[in-house]
Amino acid sequence: MTISTTLTIIGSLNVDLTCRVHRLPSPGETTGGGSLTRQPGGKGGNQAAAAARLAGAARMVGAVGRDSDGRLLTEALELVGVDVSAVKQVSEPTGTALIVIDSDGENQIAVASGANAFVSLDRAGLSDGGPVLAQLEIAVETVTEAARRTTGFFALNAAPARELPAELLERCDLVIVNESEYQLIPELRNAKRVAVTYGSGGASMYAHGVRTAHAPAQKARVVNSVGAGDSFCAALVLALASGLDEESSLAAACAVGAAAVASELSQPEFARLEHYLDGRALQGA
Template sequence: MASPSLTVVGAINVDLTARVERAPAAGETVADGVLQRGPGGKGANQAVAAARLGAAVRLIGAVGDDLDGRGIRAQLAADGIDASGVQTVRAATGTALIVVDATGENSIVVCPGANAGIDASRLGIEPDSAVLLQLEVADDVVIAAARVSSFLAVNAAPARPLPRSVIDACDLVIVNETEYAQLPELHDAQLLCVTLGAAGARLYRYGELVASAPGVPAIVVNTVGAGDAFCAALVCGILRGDGEEEALARACAVGAAAVADPASQPRLSHLDTYGAGA
């Protein structure tokens, strides 16, 4: 099956992850943390996942002119991602501070850094591009990307109100249950995927259920990159012409593989190895 081409617009971070037995409560200190450092950010995570699943990927975002930014560029190149659209800005490369407990649940503080400095006037999205974006970047970037894409998928995370022009341009919106409750204006979207964690996912067209898929059992190690891997898999499946049930089932299988991996950018194989017929 032909490999899809995808442009991802979004945040690029360095993830500093503390793995602990139990996350601290307010005002509490826990002293058993193990620190890990690696690439992250929802844009970069989705781009890397899509590339590892077999897509031809271009990433648009921003990093700083610093050691972290240069390291991220090298890593993107190693995954075969076109990073020519990644801008270099004066701010430091973005950072996410993450706490992951023994059950794999996480809490995250994002320091946007360079991600807040993306120049929306020079995204350089090619004509007829399929675009996947998230909401860790500024509204002007979201609006500019929506205006020029031929296929637009929006992972509405972290949840915030979207301009009507962006909602109307969406071919696909992806949210989790919390985001679905926070953003009722998306409920009648052209195509809306609601992820349900271990229970799987559902797909709605203009508010009517058109497909569902059960969750795939997995040993949960880290949930940070699971949603991003799911988004990449679903978009890639739809772009290459998979049926809705099949695309959703494969995406659930990819998400399950992601939670079993400790990295925010989990090791993944080709999309065809997941789900129905695998």
């Protein structure tokens, strides 16, 4: 089986300024001895890079500043096969995430949205029937309008957690959240299809609050968990949009997430998605 679906991502693009320290600082505390890196990130950018690596192509709808960071982000996406023709350049500075990661891979993140507040759907091209994945690091009004315009499979990574408009939730073919976000958004109990990640507890699929599928987590040495959830989202949407069943799709997404946490990068390198499918999934495809 070959996964060749082109996934369109609508969301944030940030440059990640990451400081690695032995332990995370407490409020008001300074932790020294860190090492600093600057790399492409943002939930949207991470998901687009993962989708392109897993399926060979992806499209990004977002916004960056007319600055060196904006060029860094778009060039990095183009390099891995992402179409960035719908990434708008604006006068605001490119979004920035300040990230602190400890020796166990745990993190603290603060984000300055910058250009992400100006994402436009003018060149989004959402009427081709292809799958679309959005998140909530951009304006929820933009996400809701994207859901209206999308003629194919529409998925929402409801992060950061917030109250969701009824129209948006009703349109979603899939909502993806982690365990904490599932608790913070009670309306998801009535959603038609929700995937919930539980860290070392794997991931489950729910329909109107009833579990319909589950996949265990795969063991991995955690180096950096920043991009793991984004990689999981891209893999799950690609698998489901390609016709795989829920259990096989969750298992493949968990395998991709495990590969992601073992990398220091917010946008890790991956093999094609077929590499992460088990034999049963391949036989049924």
